Amino acid sequence: MRMRTARAIQLVGVGAEMAALRLCVWRSTGRALLHSKHPAQFSRANISFASLSKGRxxxxxxxxxxxxxxxGLALILHQSVKASELELHxxxxxxxxxxxxSALDxxxxxxxxxxxxQVCSACHxxxxxxxxxxxxVSHTEDEAKALAEEIEVVDGPDETGEMFTRPGKLSDYFPKPYASPExxxxxxxxxxxxxxxxxxxxRHGGEDYVFSLLTGYCDPPAGVSLREGLYYNPYFPGQAIGMAPPIYNExxxxxxxxxxxxxxxxxxVCTxxxxxxxxxxxxxxxxxxxxxMGSAIILPLVYYLKRHRWSVLKSRKIAYRPPK
Structure with a gap:
C-alpha cells in the first residue's frame, strides 16, 4: 500500500514538472515570436480545381x-405560366x-x-x-329601412306551418338574383x-383590377377570334369573358x-x-x-425612464476582491 502511494506521488510530481515545462516552452516561444525581427512564415493552403482528383x-x-x-427549368416554367395567363396587369x-x-368617400x-x-344586382x-x-355609412336608418322594404322575403313557417312573404327588414341580407348556382x-x-x-x-390588384375590367372592353386584335357569347377584355385572364360590357356613359x-x-x-362602384x-x-x-399619437408621447417617456433607471445598472463595474 505504501509503495502504491509513493508511486502515485511520484507520477503526480512528474506530471507537474511536465506541465511546468510546457508552460515555459509556450511562454518562451510566444516571446520569441513577439520580439523576433523576422516574423514567422506560415504556409498557405493552395487548393485549386486543377489540384483535385478526377472523381471530385x-x-x-x-x-x-x-x-x-x-x-433554368424553374425560370422557364415561371415564364410559361405567365405566358399562359396573357392578361394585362x-x-x-x-x-x-x-x-x-385617407378615408373612404x-x-x-x-x-x-x-x-x-340598378346594374350589378341583376347577375351578381x-x-x-x-x-x-x-x-x-351611405344611408340613414329611415333610408335603409325604405330600401329593405322594397324587396319581398320568404319567411316562415307560420303557425299553420306555411311559408309566407314579408317586406324586408334591416336585418335581411341583399337578395340573390338566382335561386341556386345552377x-x-x-x-x-x-x-x-x-x-x-x-x-x-x-382579385389581384383590388379595385384597380375591377376598374380596369369594367372600362377595358374593346375589340379583339387581328387574328383573335372569340366564340359567340364571349367578349374581349385584356384585363381578364384569357381575355375572353362571358360578361357583356356592364356600364357605359349615362x-x-x-x-x-x-x-x-x-x-x-x-x-x-369600386369604392x-x-x-x-x-x-x-x-x-x-x-x-x-x-x-x-400615443406612441409619440409614450416612447420618449419610456426611453427617459430606461436611461434614468438602468443607467446605474448598465454602467456599474463588478470587481472581485479576494479576502486577505
Missing part, C-alpha cells in the same frame, strides 16, 4: 450542371382612400350602391352584406357570376346629380366594393392614427 472534379461539375439546369390609380390617413359609396342595385349577389350595414350558370351560358361581397380582396341617373360617365360609374370588402377601413386608420 466530376462530382463538382455534375453538381454545377444540375444546379444551373434546375434554375391593371395600372395603379390614385384612389382618394389610398393614403395612410362616403358619397361615392352611396352612388356605388346605386350602381350595384352580395350575400354577406345586409341592409343594416348601410346605416351610418340557375345562375343556366342564365349566363355556363358562366357563374361571382359574389361581389369580397371581390376586391379576392347608364343611370344619380340621385345627387353627378354626371354618370363610364369612369365615374366604375369609380363609384362601394372596397367598403363592402373592408367595412372597418376608416376605423382601422383612425386607430392607427391614435396609436401613432
Amino acid at each position: 472534379k466530376a462530382a463538382i461539375s455534375t453538381l454545377g450542371v444540375l444546379t444551373a439546369g434546375g434554375a 391593371a395600372p395603379s390609380y390614385p384612389w382618394s382612400h389610398g393614403g395612410m390617413l 362616403h358619397a361615392s359609396i352611396r352612388r356605388g350602391y346605386q350602381v350595384y342595385k 349577389s352580395m350575400e354577406y352584406l345586409a341592409f343594416r350595414n348601410l346605416v351610418g 340557375a345562375a350558370r343556366a342564365a349566363n351560358n355556363g358562366a357563374l357570376p361571382p359574389d361581389l361581397s369580397y371581390i376586391v380582396n379576392a 347608364i343611370l341617373e344619380y340621385d345627387d346629380g353627378t354626371p354618370a360617365t363610364m369612369s365615374q360609374v366604375a369609380k363609384d 362601394f366594393l372596397r367598403w363592402a370588402a373592408e367595412p372597418e377601413h376608416d376605423q382601422r386608420k383612425k386607430m392607427g392614427l391614435k396609436l401613432l
